[in-house]
Amino acid sequence: MRDFARGDGATIVMASSVDEKFPPEHMLDGKDSTFWMTTGMFPQEFVLALRTNVHISKITTLSLNVKKLCVEKCESDKPDSFEKLFEVELANRGDRLQTEVHQVNIRAKYLRFIMLSGHGEFASMNRVSVVGESAAGEDGGLEGGEEEEGARTGLKGTGNSFNRAAYIADDLK
Numbered sequence: 001m002r003d004f005a006r007g008d009g010a011t012i013v014m015a016s017s018v019d020e021k022f023p024p025e026h027m028l029d030g031k032d033s034t035f036w037m038t039t040g041m042f043p044q045e046f047v048l049a050l051r052t053n054v055h056i057s058k059i060t061t062l063s064l065n066v067k068k069l070c071v072e073k074c075e076s077d078k079p080d081s082f083e084k085l086f087e088v089e090l091a092n093r094g095d096r097l098q099t100e101v102h103q104v105n106i107r108a109k110y111l112r113f114i115m116l117s118g119h120g121e122f123a124s125m126n127r128v129s130v131v132g133e134s135a136a137g138e139d140g141g142l143e144g145g146e147e148e149e150g151a152r153t154g155l156k157g158t159g160n161s162f163n164r165a166a167y168i169a170d171d172l173k
Contacts, residue, residue, distance in 0.1 A: 001057065002132075002133075004054050004130045004131070005129055005130040006029075008050070009050075009051035010028060010051065011048075011049050012028065012046050012048060013047050013048075014047040014079075015045075015047075016038075016046065017037075017044055022036055022037035022124070023036065024036045024046055027126065027128045028127075031127075032126055033126075035124040035126040035127075036125050037123075038124070040121045040122050042116060043114050043115060045112060045113060047110055047112045048112075050109050050130065052135065053109045054107065054130065055105075055132045055133045055135050056073075056104055056107070056108055056132040057132050058101065058102065058131040059085075059101075059104060059111070059131075060100065060128070061098075061099070062098070062125075063090070063100070063123065063125045064097055064098065064123060064124045066090050067089065067116075067117040067118050068087065068090070068116040069090060069114070069116065070088075070113075070116055071086055071102070071114075072111070074108060074110040076109070077109070079109075079112070082112050086104075092119040097126060111130065113128070
């Protein structure tokens, strides 16, 4: 089992808003301190494309100020027909990151994440993790059983007290 959102050719193929300081690709870089930020209106969404169909067992998100999140899947070669996996309401943690972990048993090539509402004007998605196995029994592009740097599944769990407001304030100086 490994994280298919980091490495393995995963990309963000659509995002409803883009800020060059906080691009959608930040969600896949494995860092808690980088993020994709919304433009202040809801809903906001992005679509994650996996290199191939994957048997997914766990989806984890690390976010800030997201109030309601919906996740959908698509198995086809084009992201044109999505099926709802789950919808969840997240607690307001102030300036601390929200960690959501969902055990699933699905197959997908695309995942759509929809932020339906936020606890404030702006919300961010810091990291997305998609843990599973290649659907076709492939090795996912890794040779000789190597584990790609950052392909481990661990996101920092609950209790992460990264201060988003301070980070943004420092970045704006």
